[in-house]
Amino acid sequence: MFDLEKEIRKWKKVLYKHEVFDDGVITDLELHLRKTYQTQREAGLPEEEAFRSAAAQVGEADKIAAEYDKNRLAALIRHAPLHPRRFLPALVWHYIKTALRIIRRRKAYTFINISGLAIGLCVCMLIVLWVADEWSFDRFHTNADRIFRVYRDESATQMFSTSALTPPPMAAALKQDFPDIIRSTRFGYWRRQLVTYRDKSFNETRYMHVDPDFFHMFSFPLLKGDPDTVFANPYSIVLTEKTAAKYFGEEDPIGKTLTVNNRFDVIITGIIRRDSLKSSLEFDLLSPFDILIKESLGEEVRDNWGFNSFGTYVLLEAAASLDNLNRHLKDYLNKKYSEEDTDALVLQPLTDIHLFSNLGHDLHNRGDIKYVWIFSALAVFVLLIACVNFVNLTTARSVRRAKEVGLRKVVGANRRQLIRQFFAESVLMSLLALIFALLLVECLLPLFNNLSGKELSSSWLKNPSFLLIFIGLALLTGLLSGIYPALFLSSFQPVRVLKGSMFSTRANPLFRKVLVIFQFSLSVFLITGTLIISRQLSYLRHTNLGFNREHIIYVSIHGKLHEQYNAIRERFLQHPDVLHVTASMALPTNIQSTPGTPMWEGKDPETVMEIKADFIDYDYIETFEISLVEGRSFSREFGSDPETAFIVNEEAVRRMGLESPVVGKKFGFWGIDGRIIGVMKDAHFQSLHHKIEPLVFKMFPDWLRRMYVKVRSGDMALTLASLEKTWDGMNTGYPFEVRFLDEDFENLYKQEARLENIFRVFAALAVFIACLGLFGLASFIAEQRTKEIGIRKVLGSSTAGIVGLLNRDFLKWILTAAFFAWPAAYLAMHFWLQKFAYRIPLEIWMFFLAASIGLAVGLITVSLQTLKAARTHPANSLKHE
Amino acid sequence: MVSKTLMAASTRPLILAILAGGKNYGYSIIQKVKDISGGHLEWTDGMLYPVLQRMEMENLITSNWKLSDGNRPRRYYTITDKGRDELASELISWRYIWQALKGLTDPLKAGD
Structure with a gap:
């Protein structure tokens, strides 16, 4: 017996299999089927045949569905929602x-x-x-994208490849010669200056000299004073807010007078706000550059193109072409100054200075x-x-x-x-x-x-x-x-x-494994990094440098202090805790190369050698406990020592190819001829980033700029206090500002020390977070296997056995992680160590140790959980559901 | 018999033309097409429904549900203004094509 409704239900079931048919469509089609069926019946067909015919007339569900699918696709493409919105705000x-x-x-x-x-x-x-x-940094200036620093590219010669220092006449000349350069300023200082207001005086290290254009190029806001007129008076000075407060407190500083180096007065014409502004230009006080020439350098420097000592900044026309300018600047010095000068001038964007600059002789601390x-x-x-x-x-x-x-x-x-x-x-x-x-x-x-x-x-x-x-x-x-x-x-x-x-049992084990391995790879990588960086740093700190820098304080002897050096020295030496007093031109950490090749006995005229030179006083070798391998130190017993005596290091001897005995051989530079009186053992005056280079010491009493005092180890504060008393008693006119030499040496590795700290903290964080995750994971796995653990215990497993079983997986994961971390850490650290001329070798144990630390921390974390699970009484765990 | 391609191309104007005469529902639309064409246009009835949906997406027609005989819900379609415009332009296009065809074929007949 044919049952229409049953057949229709069957027919509809086929339709329901297709997702595209919503209820509306199925209703439509059903109605169509019924109508057609009715028509066929009226035409005289028997029931079953009428139904088959009607169904055929409606068509195959697959084909109709395919058409609806096309519509759905079109709707998706046109973003016209066909269906009611799926996102329900409710x-x-x-x-x-x-x-x-x-x-x-x-x-x-x-x-x-x-x-x-x-x-x-x-x-x-x-x-x-x-x-x-x-x-x-530097981005707050309105003209930031148009301001450039001029630097010298010295790749043609050999000393430094680049230098941020330029000569005094350059700023004005560039502005005159290139219409695209609309403003220019010099920016520089000359040693530290003693600045005095009534009874307050400070050694100012950031007393900068600039040209009047400075205030029109940069956007440092002037709180007081007018940018057009602050430098109208050639003897004027602009202070930062902070500096003004240091000298004047609450008083209004405008119009007041400051005395510089006890020699000349400057009048305060402006107050600048700098503190919250990030700038690569560091200064506390600003004065016209002309003061520097008149008071410190001398008129002859004004047009001296060889006097490379200052920064030069320029402001370009908005439409200026940088490429074009750089092309013209390439041989500018050559044309303008001397045919021998092959240095190219290059414009460096102001905004690159802080992060992207790595110039020689740069004036400031850079990022x-x-x-x-x-x-x-x-x-x-x-x-x-x-x-x-x-x-x-x-x-x-x-x-x-x-x-x-x-x-x-x-x-x-x-x-x-x-x-x-x-x-x-x-x-x-x-x-x-x-x-x-x-x-x-x-x-x-x-x-x-x-x-x-x-x-x-x-x-x-x-x-x-x-x-x-x-x-x-x-x-x-x-x-x-x-x-x-x-x-x-x-x-x-x-x-x-x-x-x-x-x-x-366990869901998607592979994926989770990969994640844990990934976490621990990063952790092991960071631990390895921390370990190696701190090893290298401790190597840097504990390497025998070849001299003793401990318990040495130093004082800068600039200006009139220089004339009083000998008197101060005598007075200090009378102090019971003072062992030695000496002086030199450069700080031992900062001895520079001298221009030109020195001459020595038997030198091949073609040989070129760069040598670092410092000018020192008697007792220098003794103060720093530098050992001599040959000859003697400078001595008052030899009247000719200040003129013609040289002490060189072993490296210099090696490079010059001198044969023993070296003492007595002829040596000289800068046209000073003399003889070598001593050879000192190679010592690391520079940071261990650099190889030991040839070095020569010569006496030069007029050029001493720093006085070193070696004191007995003991109560440093007490010794310093009594030295200060002596100093004040001599009325030098300068404050007693001491620094510790070992701090200077420590500063050589400041960056590395910082990196070590950063790695340490990050490694700790990474390990901590990874362990948090591991802890959670371990607890879930233990929970999942509660029943298994219960059964194992009933069958006689020991707690240790179960902990081992549960830990085994984690152990495998962490070990795998180490295998991924090691090569990455090796490469990264190898690359980093290249910065140092003297470095520790990368040894296998470091990598193993790092992995073991990761492993130990990881296992302890996991065991906290697994132990708990393993100790649960089987009766309880088997009840678990 | 009319070719499949031509069928596909002509379905939409035919539907629009039928709906221009008043609102209608799926089964009835198909019957009308069949009646008018004297059986020369034949399709699988089910294939009409996706076309109607597509035309609705394009805002040529709109639909709403109504209860009809036997309390069964029925979806009635109405032509929109956009649909009327579309119908007008389709008519013109079809006329052009027809004229072009006629212009080409009449001389041929004359030449026989």
């Missing part, structure tokens, strides 16, 4: 509610996730602040783009590790969530809604983490400033763009760490999940 609140519920229910899990993310975010935020600070990269990379590492934690923990918990997903799907949630829900969770977590991260940033800023040598403040709170970046960062973190869990969890098939057949 659900948003539901997503958030569910996410909050999850957060509340699983406190430990949430804590691990949020603290990991918060630390990752905090590190990233600090780095963002730091990078923004580095990047902002380094390399550090920007290292910092940023480390920050990304830490954030990635935190994201991986999230992914790992969330997927590990998938067993718990699977049933939820199944039920949601059964009651009609589609995959997209589930994906949205999981994203809502991860984003909510990362936003919570953001709040903690902001608090953390506040707490850690001082520490970070210490680490990075910056003075960042929390003023970013007032800066909406930073806040936006941070929120963006948090959202990105949330999305990044949400992708995998969202896709993975939402893909569960309700039928299988609800049957409980899906997760017998």
Whole structure:
């Protein structure tokens, strides 16, 4: 018996298999079928035949579905939603509610996730602040993109490849010769200057001299004074706010007079605000450049093209072509000054100076783009590790969530809604983490400033763009760490999940393995880096330098102090705790090469040799305990020593090819002929970045600029106080400003020391976050295997056996991680060590040690969990469901 | 028989023309096409529905559900202003093509 309704139901069932047919379409088609059937019946066909014919008339479901599919595709392409909107705003609140519920229910899990993310975010935020600070240098000037520094490219000669120092006449000449250069200024100083106001005097090291154009080129705001007239009086001075406060406190400084070097007066015509502005131009006081020429250098320097001692900055016409100018500047010196001068002049953008400049003789402390990269990379590492934690923990918990997903799907949630829900969770977590991260940033800023040598403040709170970046960062973190869990969890098939057949043991083990290995690779990499950097630093610090720099203080003897040097020396030597007093021109850390090749006995006229030279006083060799391999030190017993005696180092002897005995051989430079009286052992006066170079000492009483005092080790403060008393008693007119020589040496490795600290902190953070994740993961795995553990115990396994069993996986993962980390760490560290002429060898044990540290920390973390699981009484664990 | 390609091209103006005479539902539209063409235009009925959906997406027609005989819901289609414009321009195009064809074939007949 033919049953029409039954046949139609069967027919419709086929339609339902096609997702594109919504209820409306099926209703349409059903109606069509019925109508056609009716017509066929009326035409006289029997029931069953009429139905077959009608069904054929409507057509094959596959073909019709294919047409609907095309429409759906077209709709997707044109963004015209065909179906009712899938994103239901009413659900948003539901997503958030569910996410909050999850957060509340699983406190430990949430804590691990949020603290990991918060630390990752905090590190990233600090780095963002730091990078923004580095990047902002010199960009506040209105004309920043049109201001350039002129530097000399000396690659044709050999001494330094570049130099930021240019001669005094250049600024004005460039402005005159090139119409594209509309303003120019010199920027420089000449030794430190003693500046006095009534009873206050300070040695100013950042007293700079500039041309009047300075105020029209740069945008330092003048709080008082008019940029057009501040330098109208040739003896005027402009102070920064801070400096003005130092001399005058609350008083109004304008119109007051300062005395410089006890010789001439300058009148204060302006106050400049510089403090909060990031500038590569460092100064506390500014005066017209002419003062420098009149008072310190002498008129003959004014047109001396060979006197390369100052910076030159130019402002270009808006439409000027930089390439064109650089082309003309290439042989400018050659044409303008001397045919022998082959140095090319090059324009360097002002905004490149702080991060991208590596010129010789640069005047200031510079940033380094390399550090920007290292910092940023480390920050990304830490954030990635935190994201991986999230992914790992969330997927590990998938067993718990699977049933939820199944039920949601059964009651009609589609995959997209589930994906949205999981994203809502991860984003909510990362936003919570953001709040903690902001608090953390506040707490850690001082520490970070210490680490990075910056003075960042929390003023970013007032800066909406930073806040936006941070929120963006948090959202990105949330999305990044949400992708995998969202896709993975939402893909569960309700039928299988609800049957409980899906997760017998461990889900997607490979993916999770990869994540853990990735985290630990980064951690082991950072630990290795920390280890090697600190080894190298300790090598740098403890290498026998060949002289003794301890307990030596020094005082600058500039200006009139120089004339009093001998008197001061005599007085200091009377002090019971003073062992030696001597002086030299350059600091031992900063001995420069002398121009030209020296001459020596038996020299081949073709030989070229660069030699470093310093001019010293008697007792220098003794003060620094430099050992002599041959001959003697400068001595008062030999009247000719100040004129014709030289002491060279072993390297110089080697390079000159002199044969023993060297003492007595002829030697000289700068047209001074003399003899070698002593050969000193090679000593590392420079940092260990550099190889020991030929060095010569000569006496030159007029050129001594620094006085060194070697004191007995003991109460340094007491000795200093009594030396100061002696100093003040002599009425030198200068304050007693001492520095410690070993600090100067320590400063040679400041960058490295900073890098070591950074690595240490980042490595600790990375390991900490990775361990958080590991801890969470271990607890979930232990939980999953509760029953297995119970059964094993019942069958006689020992606690140790079970801990071993559970730990074995982690052990394998961490070891694999080490294998990935080692080559990367080797390459990175090998590259870094190339900076040093003297370095530690990379040895295998360092890599093993780093991996062992990672392993130990990891295993301890895991064992905390596995031990707990293994100790549970089997009766309890077998009850577990 | 009319070729498949031509069928595809002509379906839309035919539907528009039918709907220009008043609102209608799927089954009835198809019957009308069949009646008018005297059986020369034949298609699988089910293929009409995706075309209607596509035309609705393009805002040429709109639809709404109504209950009809036997309390079954039925989807009625109405032509829109855009649909009328489209119909007018289709008519012109078809006329051009027809004239062109006629112009080419009449001399041939004369030459026989």
